[in-house]
Amino acid sequence: MDNIVQNLQGIPLNHYLIFCSVIFSIGVIGVLIRRNVIIIMMSIELMLNSVNLLLAAFSAYRGDASGQVFVFFVMALAAAEVAVGLAIVIMVYRNTKSVDIESLSKLRW
Amino acid sequence: MSIFYFVAFLSIFFALMTIFTKNPVHSVLYLVITFFTFTIHYILLNAQFLAVVNFIVYMGAIMVLFLFVLMLLNLNKDTEPMKSHLIKFMGAIAGMCLLATLLGAFHVIEANNEFVTGNTDVGLVKNLGKVLFDEFLLPFELSSILLLTAMVGAILLAKKETKEVNG
Numbered sequence: 001m002d003n004i005v006q007n008l009q010g011i012p013l014n015h016y017l018i019f020c021s022v023i024f025s026i027g028v029i030g031v032l033i034r035r036n037v038i039i040i041m042m043s044i045e046l047m048l049n050s051v052n053l054l055l056a057a058f059s060a061y062r063g064d065a066s067g068q069v070f071v072f073f074v075m076a077l078a079a080a081e082v083a084v085g086l087a088i089v090i091m092v093y094r095n096t097k098s099v100d101i102e103s104l105s106k107l108r109w
Numbered sequence: 110m111s112i113f114y115f116v117a118f119l120s121i122f123f124a125l126m127t128i129f130t131k132n133p134v135h136s137v138l139y140l141v142i143t144f145f146t147f148t149i150h151y152i153l154l155n156a157q158f159l160a161v162v163n164f165i166v167y168m169g170a171i172m173v174l175f176l177f178v179l180m181l182l183n184l185n186k187d188t189e190p191m192k193s194h195l196i197k198f199m200g201a202i203a204g205m206c207l208l209a210t211l212l213g214a215f216h217v218i219e220a221n222n223e224f225v226t227g228n229t230d231v232g233l234v235k236n237l238g239k240v241l242f243d244e245f246l247l248p249f250e251l252s253s254i255l256l257l258t259a260m261v262g263a264i265l266l267a268k269k270e271t272k273e274v275n276g
Contacts, residue, residue, distance in 0.1 A: 025208035030128035032200030080259030087266035100190040
């Protein structure tokens with residue numbers, strides 16, 4: 001474990017910022033280009049995870065535990081969001097026989 | 110220090126595979142691998158509690174839920190709705206614009222290039238527990254209510270509606 005931790009010494013905070021931005025952007029692209037509701041929710045998970053990692057990195061950088069506690073709350077929120085979201089997807093699929101996001105467009109009326 | 114860059118490369122690669130794979134089941138499996146690389150990142154940051162929670166909750170619970178729903182709905186490559194190439198291209202361009210904006214902002218503010226040291230003790234279960242049950246006690250209890258609400262709501266939503274006889 002010590003060896004792994006020692007290895008971390010050389011990583012600038014900037015690289016964490018860049019890496020997490022790339023993952024976040026991939027999540028945004030996933031939301032934009034896919035039509036399957038479940039894949040869109042997975043992309044949202046990807047975005048939440050990138051933010052989580054950045055919070056943890058800043059928390060380790062500052063030596064402040066609040067950031068990691070916040071990550072814990074984000075994870076609890078993500079779990080709740082996925083449970084309700086997938087239940088809604090199942091309900092929509094039962095009515096429309098499709099997981100296409102376009103099939104939800106009739107909700108506007 | 111090269112471990113971080115290798116794992117970061119793996120994360121980006123599998124995240125890209127997640128959103129570009131046609132088969133939804135493969136997509137979920139790639140996302141599981143992505144989350145596993147995130148667990149390695151947490152271990153590198155010495156955030157042991159988050160690593161364990163990420164491993165159990167995200168990889169174990171949430172991803173199994175996704176996989177379960179995908180298989181319950183019997184989705185595969187043939188039923189996958191795809192957008193037209195133009196929309197895909199525009200979406201990719203928009204995402205790249207976001208990335209360029211973020212990177213440009215980081216370049217301008219010149220975030221200090223100090224090193225992240227992973228040898229802090231804040232990520233250990235003992236220290237996090239002390240913080241969590243002391244100053245974050247109220248949000249912790251509220252999150253438990255949130256999870257209970259989500260559980261009830263999910264069951265209520267996904268339950269088959271029974272036909273009412275004679276109202």
